Amino acid sequence: MLLTALEFAGLVAFAASGALAAVRARLDVFGVVVVGLTTALGGGIIRDVLLGIHPPTSLRNWPYLAVCAVTALVVFAFHPQVARLRHAVLLADAVGLGVFATAGTTLALNAGATGYAACLIGMTSGIGGGALRDLLLREIPLVLRKEIYAMAALTGAVCVWVGHALSLPAGAVTTVSAAVVVAIRVLTLWRHWNAPVARPPEERSL
Secondary structure, three states: OHHHHHHHHHHHHHHHHHHHHHHHOOOOHHHHHHHHHHHHHHHHHHHHHHHOOOOOHHHHOHHHHHHHHHHHHHHHHHHHHHHOOHHHHHHHHHHHHHHHHHHHHHHHHHOOOOHHHHHHHHHHHHHHHHHHHHHHOOOOOHHHOOEOOHHHHHHHHHHHHHHHHOOOOHHHHHHHHHHHHHHHHHHHHHHOOEOOOOOOHHHHOO
8 A cells, every 4th residue: 555655656756757847848738748647657668568568557557647647737737836846846756766666676576587687677667757758858868867866776676686585575675675765866866966977088188
């Protein structure tokens, strides 16, 4: 029950972030909804395709689509007010990243994937929607830039793999691993930590 609530909180956060980005890009209401849906559901759809789950879970259960679409419409209608809740959206986004990355890893392990593959699938589940959002908006995906995002998701996925290998309770492992992802994201945002970026040769000569 807790994980389900956290999953929907993550869906709302991802849909809101995608819709806000679409509003900033001056898309119409249809475009805002499409980008919001893609951001929220893209990672899970990629995960299910990789695991051979057809049709993907989010396309078989209407509440997933409904919650994301309503969230995107609310953002479209009240985007100035939503934009002021930046810190709350970032926190919810961190929760969504943690839940999707760890739940995706657990699902992959239960489907018989190797630990290595399960970790990559779990990470993709967490970051896939955001990457698709950025591609739709013709931007370099956030996960390929300096923010510590994908590594946070991968860390949580590895925690799930270790817990699974030690035969620890699955629910506790997923919850704790998701908390690890959230803690890493919140800490890096608070401290403004970023991954190293290579300096162009012309800058080094200055």
